[in-house]
Amino acid sequence: MNSLILWGSIIIAASALLQGLSGFGFSILSLPLLSMFLSPKTVVPVLLIFSMIINVTVIISCWRSFSIHHIWRLLVGGIIGLPLGAKLLMILDDDLLRRGIGFFVVVFALLLLTGKRWQLKREKLAQPFIGFLSGIFSGSVGISGPPIILFLSNKGVQKDEFRANLAGYFFLINLFTIPVYFYNHLFTKEVVHLTFQFLPFLLLGVISGAIIAKKIKPEVFSRLVLYLLLITGILAMVK
Numbered sequence: 001m002n003s004l005i006l007w008g009s010i011i012i013a014a015s016a017l018l019q020g021l022s023g024f025g026f027s028i029l030s031l032p033l034l035s036m037f038l039s040p041k042t043v044v045p046v047l048l049i050f051s052m053i054i055n056v057t058v059i060i061s062c063w064r065s066f067s068i069h070h071i072w073r074l075l076v077g078g079i080i081g082l083p084l085g086a087k088l089l090m091i092l093d094d095d096l097l098r099r100g101i102g103f104f105v106v107v108f109a110l111l112l113l114t115g116k117r118w119q120l121k122r123e124k125l126a127q128p129f130i131g132f133l134s135g136i137f138s139g140s141v142g143i144s145g146p147p148i149i150l151f152l153s154n155k156g157v158q159k160d161e162f163r164a165n166l167a168g169y170f171f172l173i174n175l176f177t178i179p180v181y182f183y184n185h186l187f188t189k190e191v192v193h194l195t196f197q198f199l200p201f202l203l204l205g206v207i208s209g210a211i212i213a214k215k216i217k218p219e220v221f222s223r224l225v226l227y228l229l230l231i232t233g234i235l236a237m238v239k
Contacts, residue, residue: 030047032102033235081132
């Protein structure tokens with residue numbers, strides 16, 4: 001248990017630090033690593049709580065750029081997909097979930113590294129389906145970001161608008177995820193215990209990332225995060 005807390009604390013702090021430097025990557029980086037030590041059914045609810053804390057800090061820093069008008073269709077689709085994702089988390093085998101998480105992370109990292117873009121002809125019609133896919137991922141493996149990140153990247157929105165709308169979507173979809181997880185009894189005593197154990201290291205990583213980001217260019221670390229995602233995703237797949 002002591003080694004679990006030690007490694008878990010390091011993973012949480014490092015992931016939060018990289019999130020602060022690059023603007024993304026906390027759950028996508030920490031989930032496959034923590035899943036090597038813990039059941040995904042335990043890790044996902046813990047990271048859900050931490051993601052909400054991180055997203056609140058992002059929203060506070062750029063709330064003027066947030067617009068619910070740009071994300072409400074994504075959010076509706078996400079809310080519909082949530083219960084299905086949570087059911088998958090409950091019924092799927094832990095090893096299958098770990099490998100699925102690893103594969104999912106590797107594909108996402110490769111797409112961002114290659115800079116692949118798609119032109120959506122009917123964007124408004126596509127948004128609910130993108131949100132639905134995000135909701136399934138959010139409910140099942142706690143990673144709602146990739147479909148939304150790829151969608152907003154394709155639109156080429158400005159940096160502050162990108163960060164604000166992304167954080168706003170994540171916060172709102174996580175807010176709807178909480179009652180779904182309560183209904184499925186995913187907030188166990190172990191989840192609560194680990195949340196309090198890791199919380200100081202999350203705050204340490206977030207604060208450190210914010211301080212360092214003011215002194216260096218965050219873009220320098222974006223590709224580093226993506227390469228780290230590739231490595232952790234592969235490790236999760238082969239474990």
